[in-house]
Amino acid sequence: TPGSPGTGSALGFTGIAPTPATTDAVVVPEGFAWAPVISWGDPLFADTPAFDFDHQTPAAQREQAGYNADYVQFSQGGAGDNGAHRGLLSFNNEYTNDELMFRGVRSSADLSDEQLEIVLAAHGITITEVARRDASSPWRWVQGGRRNRRIHTDTPFAVDGPAAGSPHLRTSADPTGTRVLGTLNNCAGGETPWGTYLSGEENFNQYFRATGAPDPEGRLRRYGITSGGRGWERVRDRFSVVDEPNEVNRFGWIVEVDPEDPTSTPVKHTALGRFKHEGATVALTADGRVAAYMGDDERFDYLYKFVSANTYREGDRAHNLTLLSEGDLYVAKLNGDGAADGEYDGGGEWIPLVVDGVSQVPGYTVEEVLIWTRLAADKVGPTKMDRPEDVQPNPVNGRIYAAMTNNTARTPAQIDEANPRAANKHGHVTELTETGGDHGALTFTWRIVLVAGVPSDPQTYFNGYDKSEVSPISCPDNIAFDQAGNLWISTDGMPGTLNHCDALYIMPLEGVEKGRLQQFLSVPVGAETCGPVILGPDSVLVAVQHPGEVSGASPENVVSQFPYRGDGQPRPSVIHAYRRHGR
Ligand code: FEO
Ligand code: CA
Ligand code: CA
Numbered sequence: 388t389p390g391s392p393g394t395g396s397a398l399g400f401t402g403i404a405p406t407p408a409t410t411d412a413v414v415v416p417e418g419f420a421w422a423p424v425i426s427w428g429d430p431l432f433a434d435t436p437a438f439d440f441d442h443q444t445p446a447a448q449r450e451q452a453g454y455n456a457d458y459v460q461f462s463q464g465g466a467g468d469n470g471a472h473r474g475l476l477s478f479n480n481e482y483t484n485d486e487l488m489f490r491g492v493r494s495s496a497d498l499s500d501e502q503l504e505i506v507l508a509a510h511g512i513t514i515t516e517v518a519r520r521d522a523s524s525p526w527r528w529v530q531g532g533r534r535n536r537r538i539h540t541d542t543p544f545a546v547d548g549p550a551a552g553s554p555h556l557r558t559s560a561d562p563t564g565t566r567v568l569g570t571l572n573n574c575a576g577g578e579t580p581w582g583t584y585l586s587g588e589e590n591f592n593q594y595f596r597a598t599g600a601p602d603p604e605g606r607l608r609r610y611g612i613t614s615g616g617r618g619w620e621r622v623r624d625r626f627s628v629v630d631e632p633n634e635v636n637r638f639g640w641i642v643e644v645d646p647e648d649p650t651s652t653p654v655k656h657t658a659l660g661r662f663k664h665e666g667a668t669v670a671l672t673a674d675g676r677v678a679a680y681m682g683d684d685e686r687f688d689y690l691y692k693f694v695s696a697n698t699y700r701e702g703d704r705a706h707n708l709t710l711l712s713e714g715d716l717y718v719a720k721l722n723g724d725g726a727a728d729g730e731y732d733g734g735g736e737w738i739p740l741v742v743d744g745v746s747q748v749p750g751y752t753v754e755e756v757l758i759w760t761r762l763a764a765d766k767v768g769p770t771k772m773d774r775p776e777d778v779q780p781n782p783v784n785g786r787i788y789a790a791m792t793n794n795t796a797r798t799p800a801q802i803d804e805a806n807p808r809a810a811n812k813h814g815h816v817t818e819l820t821e822t823g824g825d826h827g828a829l830t831f832t833w834r835i836v837l838v839a840g841v842p843s844d845p846q847t848y849f850n851g852y853d854k855s856e857v858s859p860i861s862c863p864d865n866i867a868f869d870q871a872g873n874l875w876i877s878t879d880g881m882p883g884t885l886n887h888c889d890a891l892y893i894m895p896l897e898g899v900e901k902g903r904l905q906q907f908l909s910v911p912v913g914a915e916t917c918g919p920v921i922l923g924p925d926s927v928l929v930a931v932q933h934p935g936e937v938s939g940a941s942p943e944n945v946v947s948q949f950p951y952r953g954d955g956q957p958r959p960s961v962i963h964a965y966r967r968h969g970r
């Protein structure tokens with residue numbers, strides 16, 4: 388089984404070969420099968436209409452699974468999980484492929500107002516109960532589950548933390564600066580020890596039209612807020628920065644949702660800063676506080692850590708729900724120790740931005756640090772990284788793993804030991820070890836454990852493993868761990884860099900197979916592999932995001948019919964890959 392290093396294969400399956408990029412299939416290892424758990428448009432409530440590609444409505448979409456799943460969270464044991472065959476599945480609906488959702492739409496500019504309303508409703512978060520027939524059957528969503536919920540662009544969120552109520556967060560619809568409608572471009576995320584769902588608002592800039600808006604401090608520019616292009620200002624004035632200058636400051640946060648309570652108000656936590664949040668993953672510090680690790684997914688942007696002011700209390704849910712409301716914020720600097728040792732490695736420090744409620748950045752108030760975190764961080768000299776995606780503590784070895792997906796803009800003059808390749812199109816994965824193994828430490832050591840690419844490329848590195856026995860990989864994005872602490876990596880971008888479908892890999896971190904990267908599955912043409920949840924050695928949940936997203940593809944010119952349910956159009960889905968039992 389996976390996680391039995393030293394017993395022959397640690398993997399428990401035979402890795403698959405790379406899949407040519409035009410393949411319209413999910414490929415799983417021999418002995419495995421896969422099934423869709425839930426797809427875009429599947430009805431969540433008892434009276435929700437079934438999905439009908441040619442007769443979509445905003446009202447139906449507000450009650451159906453959203454589009455383009457990214458982060459996936461699975462839990463069991465909540466109220467309603469009566470037995471081993473019920474669970475709760477939550478997933479981000481990061482963005483929409485408008486050109487694949489509707490016939491005759493070649494770009495967002497072609498959307499009717501009603502289609503725009505459908506698009507707004509397809510963003511956000513989907514929560515659904517799931518069930519399976521028995522332990523060897525795949526999970527499937529439950530229409531009408533008690534905890535089922537759709538969070539979309541009109542769903543109210545509370546704002547908390549030091550910047551809540553700031554004049555910079557007030558709008559004509561919300562003069563208190565504490566209540567926001569919607570969450571946007573939710574990419575990765577993490578589960579808290581108290582069972583809530585954290586989600587990162589990532590490329591929110593694309594929804595705002597800022598043409599003609601004044602930008603004296605360069606704040607809009609630093610966040611890439613320019614001409615928009617999604618057309619949302621046509622149906623909601625608030626997406627026009629000229630009309631509603633502060634609305635854009637109300638996105639780019641980490642949000643927390645209590646998936647067990649469908650009536651709860653989700654929260655945007657300003658204490659964790661505002662940037663293009665890939666996600667946030669938490670671990671307890673030695674003294675019982677909560678550390679949250681975060682990446683800002685942009686070329687040359689930064690890694691961050693939040694540490695709560697207060698400590699976690701086992702079983703005290705009401706208290707734990709306040710932990711991300713107050714604490715310290717840091718940004719990472721990674722120093723190399725030189726190439727002579729043959730490793731990309733060194734030491735590092737967490738540079739303070741906010742400590743004990745006081746700004747550590749000259750010229751910036753706490754509110755300004757939290758709302759314009761990128762500009763505040765620029766002042767203190769952190770390391771400019773190659774697009775930090777998932778940053779996640781390994782629950783088995785206590786180390787932190789961070790995926791740098793790629794950065795083709797890095798020049799030879801901009802190379803450093805932590806970002807060692809110019810025109811880095813394949814990315815790398817970095818391991819951080821906090822001093823004393825304490826997630827509350829302010830210093831750490833680091834080393835790159837994977838320099839991605841084709842193994843025959845001398846620049847690549849697979850944690851020391853024999854490169855004749857590993858799989859090619861490019862553009863690491865989401866990461867996850869199995870119960871044995873093996874690293875699982877999903878990719879976003881391999882069609883463009885290797886002409887392969889995106890895929891999910893396992894890479895053991897210990898034992899005789901340390902660094903032996905093998906491919907577990909691949910997703911169909913145009914899709915990105917997201918989510919992964921490693922339920923067990925033979926059981927993995929994966930989000931298949933943007934299947935069929937290929938230049939020129941449309942409903943009249945489909946390149947993918949994933950998940951092959953007979954309706955002829957690609958439908959982003961969460962799938963379950965599992966070992967087939969019997970014959
Ligand atoms: Fe939405 Fe950074 O990937
Ligand atoms: Ca070194
Ligand atoms: Ca991502």
Ligand code: CA
Pocket residue numbers: 864879915
């Ligand atoms: Ca991605």
